[in-house]
Amino acid sequence: MNVTLSTAEALRAALAGLLDGLPPKQAAQAVDRLIANYRGTTPTDAPVLRDRSDVAAYAAYRMPATFEAVRSALAALREAAPEWVPATHTDIGGGTGAASWAVAGAWEGHRTTVLDWAEPALVLGRELAGASGVEALRTADWRRARIGAGLELAPADLVTVSYVLGELTADARTGLVDTAAAAAQAVVIVEPGTPDGYARIIEARDRLIAAGLSVAAPCPHSEACPIEPGTDWCHFSARVSRSSLHRQVKGGSLPYEDEKFSYVVATRFATEPVTARVIRKPQIRKGQVLLDLCTREEALQRTTVTKRHGELYRAARDIAWGDAWPPPGDD
Numbered sequence: 001m002n003v004t005l006s007t008a009e010a011l012r013a014a015l016a017g018l019l020d021g022l023p024p025k026q027a028a029q030a031v032d033r034l035i036a037n038y039r040g041t042t043p044t045d046a047p048v049l050r051d052r053s054d055v056a057a058y059a060a061y062r063m064p065a066t067f068e069a070v071r072s073a074l075a076a077l078r079e080a081a082p083e084w085v086p087a088t089h090t091d092i093g094g095g096t097g098a099a100s101w102a103v104a105g106a107w108e109g110h111r112t113t114v115l116d117w118a119e120p121a122l123v124l125g126r127e128l129a130g131a132s133g134v135e136a137l138r139t140a141d142w143r144r145a146r147i148g149a150g151l152e153l154a155p156a157d158l159v160t161v162s163y164v165l166g167e168l169t170a171d172a173r174t175g176l177v178d179t180a181a182a183a184a185q186a187v188v189i190v191e192p193g194t195p196d197g198y199a200r201i202i203e204a205r206d207r208l209i210a211a212g213l214s215v216a217a218p219c220p221h222s223e224a225c226p227i228e229p230g231t232d233w234c235h236f237s238a239r240v241s242r243s244s245l246h247r248q249v250k251g252g253s254l255p256y257e258d259e260k261f262s263y264v265v266a267t268r269f270a271t272e273p274v275t276a277r278v279i280r281k282p283q284i285r286k287g288q289v290l291l292d293l294c295t296r297e298e299a300l301q302r303t304t305v306t307k308r309h310g311e312l313y314r315a316a317r318d319i320a321w322g323d324a325w326p327p328p329g330d331d
């Protein structure tokens, strides 16, 4: 879709300009510090993103990946509710605004409010958004707010919580999910695609359902997740173009990397979740495609689609990890 593509391109352009003037060595050091902090003992009592070089490093290094992860989750919401358009959006722990960029790529005409406790992140986010040429970003409201017992949320059609739960104490995490569930018509939560990230998504999913919301994606249903705890974790992958900073810090010459993420989208309004979703990278063999599916009727299932299936086989060869199965229209 054009709007989405141009938002992704606008973000890349805005980020490319960000490190101009910051010596490459200093940028690389800021990224190293950031990575060390994120490996350290979060949750923290004070923001990890403390100054301009921290947030510039975060934006240049992580924002393209978190943007792509949220973009995938929103695409799944749009598939489940094609007619739905949010008029108001709150991005909690929004940082430099990755999720807000993804929302601006998915819909137009909404009012976004970004909440975060890190002032330097809000300042940089506002700058990037201001230069975007995208109305919903240019007009976004960037506000200082601390997630915790005192957090008050105005009602909003859409609430996004992207890569935030892992930075919170257990109480703040559950409190935030409950507050989001009470305030929003649709809640989108994204976490790293690790066993811990998945565990936080499942905890949030349970709370959203208990609060009266239904799961729109990625699950085909709002019943319990069929994955036995500790045996596996539901996650997906989004391809991210690597910036020159990425290549500088991580080495290697690949022009992209794959961001692994877990997510849940839950809504107060009715949606049409998929019949089944591909939950691993499809395995393409000679004359057959093996699909690992999470299904509405039979929980986890491996399906083999062979040449004998004709059209469906051709569709299976094009299907990607995270897609609906069968493809919409072939149901």
Ligand SMILES: C[S@@+](CC[C@H](N)C(=O)[O-])C[C@H]1O[C@@H](n2cnc3c(N)ncnc32)[C@H](O)[C@@H]1O
Binding pocket: 047, 048, 049, 062, 063, 066, 067, 092, 093, 094, 095, 096, 097, 098, 099, 115, 116, 117, 118, 121, 145, 146, 147, 148, 161, 162, 163, 164, 167, 168
């Ligand atoms: C990993 S960053 C994610 C930023 C953005 N949502 C994204 O997807 O790129 C986590 C964000 O949560 C914010 N955060 C963490 N704990 C917070 C708290 N207690 N109150 C408010 N913001 C918090 C941080 O300042 C940071 O901007």
